[in-house]
Amino acid sequence: MLHKEDFEHIGTLGRAHGTQGEVSAKLSVDLSGLWEGADSSFFLMLEEQGLLIPYRVLKRRTKGEEIDLITFSGITTKDEADALTGRHVWLDRDYLSSEEDIEDFFDYQHYVGFDLYDATTQSHIGRIVAIDESTLNTLLQIETSTGEELILPISEELIDHLDLDKHCLYMQIPTGLFDL
Numbered sequence: 807m808l809h810k811e812d813f814e815h816i817g818t819l820g821r822a823h824g825t826q827g828e829v830s831a832k833l834s835v836d837l838s839g840l841w842e843g844a845d846s847s848f849f850l851m852l853e854e855q856g857l858l859i860p861y862r863v864l865k866r867r868t869k870g871e872e873i874d875l876i877t878f879s880g881i882t883t884k885d886e887a888d889a890l891t892g893r894h895v896w897l898d899r900d901y902l903s904s905e906e907d908i909e910d911f912f913d914y915q916h917y918v919g920f921d922l923y924d925a926t927t928q929s930h931i932g933r934i935v936a937i938d939e940s941t942l943n944t945l946l947q948i949e950t951s952t953g954e955e956l957i958l959p960i961s962e963e964l965i966d967h968l969d970l971d972k973h974c975l976y977m978q979i980p981t982g983l984f985d986l
Contacts, residue, residue, distance in 0.1 A: 834916030
């Protein structure tokens with residue numbers, strides 16, 4: 807039996823792309839490193855009525871910077887691909903935990919919904935509700951437990967560690983940032 811706690815939610819499937827069963831996907835994980843090292847049995851889980859169903863990936867390619875195009879085994883027509891539209895995509899955490907720096911697989915959008923903690927004090931700052939990548943510095947939009955909104959910069963250098971099981975991000979908060 808598959809248990810959701812053994813998997814990480816990584817995105818959602820979009821519409822069919824073309825007529826051969828290829829599906830577009832907006833994913834928060836860069837699968838290229840995983841795909842290159844995978845054997846012929848690389849699976850993604852699709853959520854159907856609350857259950858995770860394994861789908862074998864035959865091909866994957868990118869379209870632009872934000873869209874993956876995926877061909878699943880057994881999905882060969884546009885209608886079959888369209889039937890998958892809106893399905894949530896999950897990845898086995900074993901793919902992530904086997905890597906030294908799992909943060910390298912996530913783009914910042916993956917952290918939406920994570921609780922943010924100060925890595926130095928271990929204090930809870932709030933929940934990440936949005937990511938703004940429209941400026942030179944990527945910004946986290948945080949909602950505190952009191953309903954206050956905070957905007958914090960994020961970069962790889964500031965990330966201390968992740969707790970994927972609890973969806974927590976521990977970050978080094980620059981001294982004096984909250985005093986501004």
